[in-house]
Amino acid sequence: MRIITLFFACLHTLSLLTTTTLAAPAPQLFAITPHAQDLAKLSTSWMDERYDPVYKLLRTASKNFLNTVGTHTTRETLWYSIGLFLRNNGSDHDCAIRAVRMSSTTSLTRPTTRSTARSVAYQRYDPIGGTTLAIILPDFESMLPPDLVARIEHALRLAAEGDESQKLRRPYDRSHGIDMTRYQSLIVQWIWLAVGHDQAPVPDLTRPFNHPDDWCFVPMVALLSPYARIPPTVLPRLQSFTSGCTISRVVASTAQRATNHWQDDPWNRIVTSWLSENVMIEAQICNETGSQLPVPPSHPPLAPPHRRDWMVQDVFYG
Template identity: 25%
Template sequence: MLSKLNWLVGLGLLAATSPARAAHLSKHAQDLFDESMNFQDMIYDPSAHYLRWFYFPLAAGVHETRSTVWRTIGLLQRNHGDDAEEAAKILELIIADQEKDTSKQWFGDYTVYPEQPTVGGPAYDPVIYNSWDPNWRGFIGTTLIMVYEEYKDLLPPHIQDLVLESIYNSTVGDTYRVGGVDDDNLYPAYTNPWLMRTVASSWTGMKMNDSNMTYWGDKWTQEFLDLYNVNHTISEYNSPTYVGVSLAALTIAAKYMTNITNPPLIAQHSEQIIRDIWEVESQLWNPMMRNFAGPWDRTYGYDMNNYVAIISLWIWSLVGKDVAYDNVNPIGTFAHADDLEIGPLLAVLADTQKKIIPESVLRRFSSSHFIGEHTYHGQAYAPPVDYEPRNVTTWVSANLTIGAESFNQTALGGSREDTNAWNPAVVQWLRSDGSVGYLTWYSTEKAMQADVSPYTLNLTYPAGNETSVFTFALSSNPLGAKRDIYSLDAIDGLKVEVGGSVKPEPEVSFCGFVGGTCPIIHDFEFWNLTFVMPANSTEVPNIHFKLSLE
């Protein structure tokens, strides 16, 4: 592949790029950048030229590939001492491990971690999203685009060539992905990798005058737009981590592909989609709780003050850390702290994105500009899992939020069929110590009708029967409140009245770090409340919550 790139350069067909310089960072973006780099510096292994794999902090001696590529943005932006030389070493090592065999389904992909056995070897079966992750091509490929656009001239010529070759190979490899084939699930509804693939193909076609890449970039953009325009919401609806990834991909398109003649189709639409996303998210944001009200299509936690969500990092970069977090503890101590490693990328893109977002939308994230109690109605659609668009209603007040969506799906757990991440009905409230409590439905049915109004949540299973159950994860009480929650009246800060066709008293168990009857989810422990139907009931399964603050 490298020879093709050199041929293109020799013919003058590769578009010229301006000299690399440190990107201008606003104060908030610089704050995020500095904290992310300080965190990375603590877990960086200079002898290996890799970050340790913080997602598994107890994994002895294991490093991680994706976050280490993110680090190269930080090193080149900081550019102190030997930072640029270290970035070049990292890039050379990671690109050397990229799969070069075009016959492999994972061609153009990168190792999940460098110590892993060779994928497809006798002891290491090629299992998608396990021994190899097709989304790594998108995460790393789009990062390399930023490396080339922002910092090319800080790298030796042979590393510049390697970066281009790597982007080209990962982009070709992503063409191997077809939803429903070879266990792959990439459809336009899988928003974040679909957008990363689209942006990478569009950029590669533009830079290398490759009409095939340009064609596919525009084709994938149109497929995304055909779905997006149904409701003007992305399919990975209100997902605190993956909305953040989608925004990064769209901002790469807006920053590097709009100010040219005949920009790719994704660049033509990127700014409007960014504005649309933030318009929706700003209406779901509760600045008193520093959380997005539910429902969440995919989440890695139940309270954004206690886990790192990429969209929280975006808010930090745009309007300040104090807006995103109400916690004096270092962000590196939060659950899912490894996502702090993406901070340098967001910081470099932040000023571009901030210019796109209306000031009136940004103001909604500040508690002093809270728009007051309101109800949001919307729709989202994620075929092939969704039979029909999901109807969303979210009620937001200062101290209590209720959000839910009606759905009819082919499988449990939403579009990613992940019952731990899919949260289509969520209640959050402020508790006696100012912390956030949560009550979120756990997936046990493929179809549910949800009705939300102020202080009420009503859930119905249209295809349920007397064996159906309504299961919820409930936050533990804060320090100083009742330790045990064996009845609803023990919940701190929230009064719950139960109606409907279920038995009004739940079966209670505890899912804890070091004990209980069930495992924790995404590093959050909780009380498991399960409401069952009366024996031999012929009624439609329904639960009705009437909620009030204590």
């Protein structure tokens, strides 16, 4: 409830800012760090090739999205628009305006027979776009026409009253596997921001890689880069590996966290990993007989009690 209240307060603040003050100058590519510039340029250029000028949306690069969502995606299109606003070269501004306008047009704003709520079950429109719009509005308002500003404000209010009131979290630092050089992940983008391309575990960008749509998130990382703060003790660990590292974390059960301290929580998990240069061992202590998440019978367990992985000639085995 506190998060929902905060979200509404942010919307109210944005409304006051847009109606009572002049818009601040928009962020520009040359004003961010060199690592952030490299990220934004590469990602935006990659998305240039996937932009469909007819539909004014980005074509998906994910086979999974092609099978479940369709050929075009609004979420990635909004991320692309931030890259265009930052680059702001040639026709970038006009293209970004068209992309934001089309993305907001595809949102569902009225209840249907499938739902009595103001927001309905979505497929081609992802409510995470509300987060991106909430960033676009204050940062790039000076580059937006008045009617689009009004449309974004309206969309944010609908998002707060609809899907976003039940779904206010996203994996802004997620990864999907062990070898991050095989696929695109958000956590690697933040590492790149800190140490640069040469020292980040990135996939070969000249060849196809898994989770390609996550590469579209980069403009968000670049835009937020001035606010990224990495402790001095952490940076050396991102630049070179320290062998024989042991990491242990307590993961408390969400259902029990409100009533019990994590030390007294009978459903918490203690997760421990040991890392060397070529071997990784993980295990967990938990009061569970299996995964607590509903998964198809054919799907492997989401939380196995232990795992061993090793790398031979840049190939992981586990």
